[in-house]
Amino acid sequence: MTAAPPVSPIPVAPAGLTDRAERYVEVDSVRVPRQGLGKYRERWIEHGIPAVEIDRAEAFQDRWGGLALPPAPFYEGGPRILDADCPEGSAAEGWSFPAGDCRVSMAYGFMIGSDGSFGIDAYRWTPLHASTDGWVESLALAAHAGRWARTLTRIKGKAVESLDLVGFEPVPEVQGVTDTWWRGKDSLIALYRGEAVGMDAPQCLEAHVYGGLDEWGLRGG
Incomplete structure (x- = not known):
């Protein structure tokens, strides 16, 4: 499996965002090289991770992977770079996958839930926004309002x-x-x-x- 192709450091905003969020992504953010998840697919499947969950992580990576956003006004700035990784969970509890590493050492991590929501995994799973789009829209609105x-x-x-x-x-x-x-x-x-x-x-x-x-x-x- 080949690695993900190189990307421009000047990001193009994913389709479907408001004009405000589109400007925020394209003016205030940068895109860094992102890891391709395809090389892990067979190994993850061998460890019991459903293919559909790997597909979800790959779709996230295609849309958001490698996007470095300015620090959020709360949650210690949010993920340093949006970046999917190995899904975790079970059929009974639901599957989720990491949304990117924290900027500092924290008591929780940022995850994408089984329904696509963006949230934090602390003592309990807590969805913040119904999607990553919503998280990015909130950051754009905070920057605009400020x-x-x-x-x-x-x-x-x-x-x-x-x-x-x-x-x-x-x-x-x-x-x-x-x-x-x-x-x-x-x-x-x-x-x-x-x-x-x-x-x-x-x-x-x-x-x-x-x-x-x-x-x-x-x-x-």
């Missing part, structure tokens, strides 16, 4: 539960599961619940409130 907001307020712990979201609407493109984004009249709110849920640590709840946004700042693609 650039255009007049104020940024970070709220931590129990105080997060007191946030009033009346009049806010969910931001659909981030495909939020445990983590969500909300759009108001002149502000955006990111709710990061993943660590609190996955590690049973309510003190890890965190919200970022981006205020003073005009229509472009609220939408931006």
Whole structure:
């Protein structure tokens, strides 16, 4: 099996992203050489990994593998480089595979779940977004909001539960599961619940409130 072909360090955004996320990928990110998973296929199958799960990992690698994104505003920056690896799990528990190595030593890893969701594997599996597209959309939105907001307020712990979201609407493109984004009249709110849920640590709840946004700042693609 031949190795994956070399790729340009200037990434081309995968199809299906918003204009905002497309700009983020193509302007703020780089693409590094990615490993081809085909060379491991026979060995993984011999170890009982279903071919369909290897196919899922290869599809992820084709779409996202080798993409180095700027650090995320939470989760210690997120994966250093998006990069699939050997699937793990069982038919009973479901299969998942790594989404890329952490930037620092952490108590959890980033995984792609059996349903394609992007999440963290801490004390328990916790999906953050329904897909990797949603994760990337959330990073793009955070970068955009941070650039255009007049104020940024970070709220931590129990105080997060007191946030009033009346009049806010969910931001659909981030495909939020445990983590969500909300759009108001002149502000955006990111709710990061993943660590609190996955590690049973309510003190890890965190919200970022981006205020003073005009229509472009609220939408931006």
